[in-house]
Amino acid sequence: MTTASGKVGTKIMENAAPDIKKVALELGGKSPIVVLEDTDIDYAAKKAISNIAGNTGQVCTAGTRAIVPESIHDDFIEAIKRHLSEFPVGDPKDESTFTGPQVSKKQWNTVQDYIQTGIDSDATLVAGGTGKPEGLETGYYSKLTVFTDVKPEDKIAQEEIFGPVLSVITYKDLDEAIEIANGTIYGLAGYVIGNSPDNLAHVARSLRSGRITVNDGKSDFTAPFGGYKQSGIGREWGDYGIEEFLEVKTITGLPS
Template identity: 80%
Template sequence: MLPLMITLFYPPACYTPLFLYKMFIIIHIGNIYLCTQSQDKGACNDMYNNVKHFINGEWVESTGNETIDVINPATEEKMGTISAGTEEDLDKAVQAARKAFPSFSNTTREERVKLLDRIADEYEKRKDDFIKVITQELGSPVTFTEKTQYEMGLRHFRETAKILRDFEFTEQREGSFIQKDAIGVSGLITPWNFPTNQLSTKLASAIAAGSTVILKPASQTPYAAMLVAEVFEAAGVPKGVFNLVNGSGSKIGNAISSHPDIDFVSFTGSGGVGTKIMENAAQDITKVSLELGGKSPIIILDDADVKYAARNAITNIAANTGQVCTAGTRALVPASMHDEFIEAIKELLPEFPVGDPQDKNTFTGPQVSEEQWNTVQDYIQKGIDSGATLVAGGTGKPDGLETGFYSKLTVFTDVNRDDTIAQEEIFGPVLSVITYNDLDEAIEIANDTIYGLAGYVVGENPETLTKAAKGIRAGRITVNDGKADFSAPFGGFGQSGIGREWGDYGIEEFLEPKTILGLPN
């Protein structure tokens, strides 16, 4: 059982008489403090102070004294502090994972299925906590957090357990016996934009394979990962199998990718960091899996419903504030449909309100940080400077949202395919509309990028839908309203990365095949 401490206190006298009769409750579960009632700035903003790491089944103090502030992007206020971990902290985690590996890698498939089921059960128990944490640390609107952020994390644990039940770790061929062994100690480096999705798919696959891990979550959104550590603790994950070290990418991330006792590095993030990880890992010939950026096209066919296509395009940039590696940020529209499409965009934009992530009616929240906000603003200005036509949005914050890292939903048209805003990943709510004359040209424009993570096709005719979907060189193509398949591989072509996650493909990343010849029957 996790410790439970309930602290009751009265709000300061400046509150109205109504509030004087309402006690605030702060629950301390493990190491993360969560406010269960309406937030009081002086109380709740100071509740996320956990400067410990989770190593060898215990919350331990860092060997260093440096800390990192975590900022609520909707309020621009400090919401907590985490440790800026040291290389010594990482070494301790690696040693714990290395020690746990022999026994954990020899557990049975059935034992690991039961472990994944217990993790998923414990994860579900903390649903409200995950929603609160992610909404605050990322600024993800509460409705999107519940339906997408929280749910995706759960689905990976459930789906991986389901797949593991029938997963084959051995294969008998005519002249050989093939055995798939756990790869070893794995270093997982996860991004801030989906705090539970990426870490859950990596962790679920690692556990399914029998690999032990060290996780370094993004320092902008560390608390969801720390909740996952509590979930793992409650589920009875053996000591040393899962370890969490907080800190900066430049120190802890760099140390993970260059550590000689880490056998595999799985990273999700930017292309620049991915390049550095490959350079570091090459020194010890360490295997890497990289899920990087994207500049995904939406090919809108000439028989598409214009309003549906416009809604699809806006959703791609408005969901998660455009902070999605698979976001369709290039809308490729038939020249004959352009004017009608732009009018539909203008008509529909008010249905995607930008605002307070705590408001259930908000569709788009703030950027995760001031740095990311500045990056998005710079790209919007580059679009204006390029001569593209600004249909909606632009630089600056939306009216009435002076506090918080909010960007306007921005749409450009008359964009040239080689413009900066059409080629580089912005990671914000910015759409570039590009026209084409025929489907072959549309496919050519779609593939005119260094990336190849995702693509989208909107239309009616099965033949042209199929041609467009098969023609886009990217790892995941969505046709119309195709639903996510958590058993299917996820990853990209080109500079969108190396390797695949999700389902059985994800498990394979944490395995090494071994061939045995001449084994007696």
């Protein structure tokens, strides 16, 4: 099992092909957070921020697309603004810090390029932006950045940024929300936030992703983990993870 980017995963498969070697790959993601209309808006906003703030957004399963009903969009954005300060960027050795720096200068530059792409598009910058946070000129720190008025086909909504950048996209009904959520080359993880058991179940079952988290659902390390589409092939964890290392043999006709 290899964890890597899509480009590295492609190269591994190419290298394995001449000898027909079996590979299992856990690759990138552009995971949706589908917010239902009956959600607690402050709770949903904090969950969305934590997805890009945790590990500086350098998480393959990070929910980087918040897909929000048009009817609660403005309240959701106001909640985002209210709660951003609860996720301070700073020195990881400082206990008050929630978000640290990017892993390298190269990755910092990549994140900055994506943020600039968002600014140059028709999206609206809600918070953050290019450059380093005030007082953090040394180190590869990025601002927690949130865009709204993002179109599903926009670059920042389609490509894995691997940094603290959130795209907010609106929907009219659940069918449209599911279509937007499934409308990328990735399918590693997905999140659904709301209260209606029927709607939560409907959306969770409709998302084309290998792992779906509903509200405060916890990771189960006995359950399989892996992605659909260009998020990889194969599974880790649990019985399915063990089976990745096994081959099946059938024997018939042995005398009793």
